Every structure is written in structure tokens, then in C-alpha cells.
């Protein structure tokens with residue numbers, strides 16, 4: 001499993017415990033659906049689709065986690 005280095009320089013190990021990095025809803029792929037799941041949580045407090053939302057492992061779901069998924073989608 002690939003690991004990515006968070007902006008702080010720490011390896012985001014906790015984010016990979018329940019699944020692959022970027023796979024917010026746990027369906028095995030990273031797609032725009034994962035972005036939507038994070039947006040629904042941040043904008044509507046709807047966590048129903050979130051299995052692995054904390055991508056950088058800081059314990060909370062923020063726009064930073066959205067950015068991480070976005071960068072994965074872009075191939076960065």
C-alpha cells in the first residue's frame with residue numbers, strides 16, 4: 001500500500017488503517033464519489049458515506065483531507 005507524506009511531513013499512517021488513502025467511502029477505488037462524501041460531511045454534516053475520511057491522520061476531517069483526495073484524483 002502506498003503511503004503519502006502529509007503537508008506536515010509526517011507519514012499519514014492512521015489514514016490507511018481502514019483502507020487505501022483517498023478511498024473515503026471504502027469501495028476500493030478513489031473517485032469523485034469520495035470527494036462528494038467529504039463535501040457532504042463538511043457542508044451538511046452527513047457522515048453516512050464516510051468510512052475513511054481522515055486522510056492526513058490528524059483526527060478530524062477538514063478541507064485538508066479534501067485536498068489530499070483531490071490531489072490523488074489528479075495523480076499528484
Ligand SMILES: [Ca+2]
Nearest residue numbers: 023025027029
Ligand atoms: Ca471510494
Ligand SMILES: [Ca+2]
Nearest residue numbers: 054056058060
Ligand atoms: Ca484530517
